[in-house]
Amino acid sequence: MTSLPIDQNLTSELLAEARRKGATAAEVLALEGDAAEVQVRLSAVDKLSKAQEKRLGLRVYFGQRSAGASTSDLSPASLDELVETTCALAQAVVEDPYAGLPDPAVLAKEWPDLDLYDSQRVPMDRMIELATRAEKAALAVDSRLTNSEGAEFSTYGGRTVFANSHGFFGEYQSSSFSCAVAPIAVQDGLMQRDYWYAVGRKVNRLDSPEAVGQEAGRRTIRRLGARKIATCRVPVVFEPEIAGSFLGNLCSAVNGYTLYKGASYLVGRLGERIAPDWVTVYDDGRMPGGLGSKPFDGEGLPTRKNVVVERGVLKSYLLDTYAARKLGFASTGNASRSVGEPSSVGATNFYLAPGTATPEEIIRSVTRGLYVTELIGFGINMxxxxxxxxAVGFWIENGELAYPVEEITIAGNLKEMWMGVEAIGNDLVFRGRLASPTVKIAEMTVAGE
Amino acid sequence: MAESRQFEKFYLERFGVTDRELLAAMGRVKVRDVDYADLYFEHTVNESISMEESLVKRAAKSISQGVGVRATAGEKTGYAYSDEITLRQLEQAADTARYIARSPAGAGSVPAIRVGRPGRDLYPVSVPATEVATPEKVALLERIDKVARAYDPRIKNVMASFTTEYKIVLIANAEGELVGDVQPLSRLQVTCIAEESGQRQAGSFGGGGRGEFTFFLEDNRWERYAKEAARQAVLNLKAVDAPAGPMVVVLGSGWPGILLHEAIGHGLEADFNRKKTSAFTDRLGQVVASGLCTIVDDGTLPFRRGSLNVDDEGTPTSRTVLIEKGILKGYMTDKLNARLLGIPLTGNGRRESFQCIPMPRMTNTFMLPGESTPEEIIRSVKRGLYAVYFGGGQVDITNGKFVFSASEAYLIEDGRVTTPVKGATLIGSGPEILKKVSMVGNDLKLDEGIGTCGKDGQSVPVGVGLPTIRVDEITVGGTQT
Structure with a gap:
């Protein structure tokens, strides 16, 4: 089986073949790339893995009927079968009046280089060395750090190709590199684990393995001796990683698909106040080097910077063409795509604009309260x-982190939590597609003893 | 013998490889210092169709195939995979995998291939669900929509999806074994949104397993799923805030078995115990639960979502006693961890796909029934929570703290089930929680077949089960103090 190269000849041929089979419109999305990962544990190699991946997906439209299919087998025979299968599937579903490609006029015509790709390949031995250094640095922080879940270093580099029957063809390269370590501390026979990581699109701009390791060690050691606390209602401060997860809940609630299904608590709230004046949230698809950046979205529309919440007022949902048509708006350039799947909505770089207080000042403003450093479970009703x-974190007593706490829950309602955002830190750092500074919430129920 | 030749031919032709190529790749990876090596070939067809707003408007099909090559040396694992199955790709993958052993290249000696075939078929199907015509599935989703909407006028939207896969795997190892399996899997899921005077609520229900499409038609299962989802959504409209703090909790039978999966299951996977990172490390033979608790992991239940004829290393699955009358009895193992710990191989070596390294995973994990009736258990509680349906759960293996989130729960007042309460997360400590089990019901039930477990980024289908049990104290994460 020979595999065909993924290029404009191939996408044009597949789109034409779909048209010959009766499709009125079609789209092709293909990804190819290679990934490598090493895991080191207690300074010995634990796992090495290397992969080459490629996948091609086709979506076809027969008027308002559509379906998609994908394959990892890019031989001519398999691709013939792909077109056949997809066309048959599309004719088995019902018409959807909102289905269809975007208007040709809104498709991206040109796009900037967003600095998403690093052509450097890190040799396996070098990856092993970097992971080993990160773990060593973590365990050196304190003698009670005696075990480890390990450290890993991983790389990915690849290409995204998208074409549709309106004549759009675009491609871009992207890469990512990450280093993570999860040490374990032991005291009085009880163990605690935490972790830290660095991730970025350029290997040379990644934090040093020593910096990653030291932070992981610091985060782990401070959890030793954690206890439960009594059930209470108190102010809650989210450290940036946790505030990012809280921001992620907002991101789900403004997703056009969640909204038109009636499955979001923000249905019908556009233009209304959902948070205090000091809350502004952006989604920026064009941030250079951003982990969520891309030159065009999953439907070929240009990405852009959207203001989601402006001074506490909900200004925009996140939409692709389909969700926009359902809700009576225009796409916000947030189409996200898995190969062969229908479009969905995804954030690009979704972040909460920083405030002016330092994290220390925010903690100092709390007499009795909770500082949260980890959340587990899925207890959110969107x-x-x-x-x-x-939750896991620290009890705050008179403006200081007094002692570590665990085996507690925090509860409230996202509407009230956002209205209750009392302070936002000045410590915004982009470490993923969602980013937030420290956030203080006026009051939540903490359940413990 | 003729039968096994035919079997071998079926699989090898499926993946377009010959005996000779298999041996060549194996010889290349099984170099001097490699303890063990295997090749995992996979071909999966996946189909999904979904309905919302009374329209079945989404359908997708995907085909993926590839091969993963693994070598282990001591505690080290080398792995490479490719979605092209050619001799060249196999050899490249073998070179990456054996890199960990740091042995010189050169043909390793590999015994001739013997065909090992699962001695049973836990999920024989004559017509795989992937082969059932799409319009039949569309029609079923349309009927679900009608039934759910007819259940109550407050049901405003119904979302239903049917997903099915048909996976063919072939595992060849350096000990000369060649094992194949055909693994069907389907799931039907319904979510309803109910609305009343500006308030909205959701309810969700579903089921599935490794049977045929007709499974969903038998006993009107599809209809029950639709009505259950609608019932939960409407019920939740009048739910009051959940309590906050420690209290007696009665868990209903079936899906609440997710407690076992999170609280003790993960902690008993052998990899964490070899690395001594689990809160259960070195506790074999110790009391970790009340004497009423006997818990097993059983991959051999016919047609169950978590069952397998052989695990993803070719080992037949088995029934493993994890806890017997409160005493910790055993861990779940894959080949690497069984060898390094010197403990029995239990057939729990699983992986999400050819893109992943196998590791110890659960199959169907459940508690054996006791002697109390569910009514006696409820009657014994003065004030508490009765939780009958759950969303997901999670555990921190190292400190043993786990959570699971109730989506249907009621207050128990003076021995009677009273007001429905809103969803809340329950939190506890794995090594402690089962010591607080004071009553075990006689009504063991396995879940409907919806569980998916995530570990290290790999998702695998699993099952859970539980009789009704009373736990004397769990912290309930509501808002009412």
């Missing part, structure tokens, strides 16, 4: 906003 999750 329809009502009801929120209840397991």
């Amino acid at each position: 329809v009502t906003g009801d929120y209840s999750r397991g």
